[in-house]
Amino acid sequence: MCTITDIVICGFNGSILKYCGEKMDYEYILTRLSKMLSPKRLQHSIGVSKTAEEMAERFGGDKVKAGLAGLLHDAAREVPVADLLPRAQAFGIVVSDIEKAEPILLHAPISAKLAESKFNIHDAEILQAIFLHTTGGAHMSLLDKIIYLADVIEPGRNFGGLEEIRAMAHSDLDKALLLALDQSIAYILEEGGLIHPATIEARNDLLIKQRTPILHTT
Numbered sequence: 001m002c003t004i005t006d007i008v009i010c011g012f013n014g015s016i017l018k019y020c021g022e023k024m025d026y027e028y029i030l031t032r033l034s035k036m037l038s039p040k041r042l043q044h045s046i047g048v049s050k051t052a053e054e055m056a057e058r059f060g061g062d063k064v065k066a067g068l069a070g071l072l073h074d075a076a077r078e079v080p081v082a083d084l085l086p087r088a089q090a091f092g093i094v095v096s097d098i099e100k101a102e103p104i105l106l107h108a109p110i111s112a113k114l115a116e117s118k119f120n121i122h123d124a125e126i127l128q129a130i131f132l133h134t135t136g137g138a139h140m141s142l143l144d145k146i147i148y149l150a151d152v153i154e155p156g157r158n159f160g161g162l163e164e165i166r167a168m169a170h171s172d173l174d175k176a177l178l179l180a181l182d183q184s185i186a187y188i189l190e191e192g193g194l195i196h197p198a199t200i201e202a203r204n205d206l207l208i209k210q211r212t213p214i215l216h217t218t
C-alpha cells in the first residue's frame, strides 16, 4: 500500500482516493491546506503526518489513515480565536464551559469538521483521531493514540522531557501516551490553566489498563 510519505516521492494517490474520493490527491490536499495554514504550521502538519505513518507501521495501524489524520489534525488551528466559538456552534459542536473559557481547544473538533466538509473525509476513525488530538479521551483507539503522540513528538517539536516520550514511543505506545498526558497536565497546572476532563479520562483509562492488563487486551 502506498503511504503519504511514499506519495511525496512517487506521486501516487490511489490510497488517499479510498478515503477522500475523486480529485482529492495529496497535492490537492496540500495546496488547499496551505491556504488555511502558515508555512510553519503546514510543516508541523507534514511532520505529524510522517511521524504518525511511522508509528502506524510500528504498531500495526493503518498508515494511510494515520498520514491523513496527521496532515489534517490542525486544519482549524489558525482560525482566529474570536471565530472559534461561532464556528463550533455553526458546525453543531457541543461546547463545554471549559471550551468557552479556552476556545483554542475548539480547533480540534473544528478541524475534524473541516476534514469532513472541505476534504471529503468521512472515515469515523480518522475524524475521531483529529477530534481528540488536543485533549485525548477515554478508550482511545490505536489511531487516536498515534495522532495525539505524533503531534507531541514530530521532529519540529522541542521541549524539556520530549526525548523521554520519543524514546518510549518506539517501544510502548501506552507508556509514551501516559508520559505525554502527565507532561501536559503538569504544564497546565504550572500555568494555572483549566484541565479538560477528557484529558483526565484518558490518563485514568491508561492507568486502569496498566493495573488490570488481563481485563484490557486492547
Ligand SMILES: [Fe+2]
Pocket: 073, 074, 077, 107, 108, 133, 134
Ligand atoms: Fe492542534
Ligand SMILES: [Fe+2]
Pocket: 044, 048, 073, 074, 151
Ligand atoms: Fe498540532
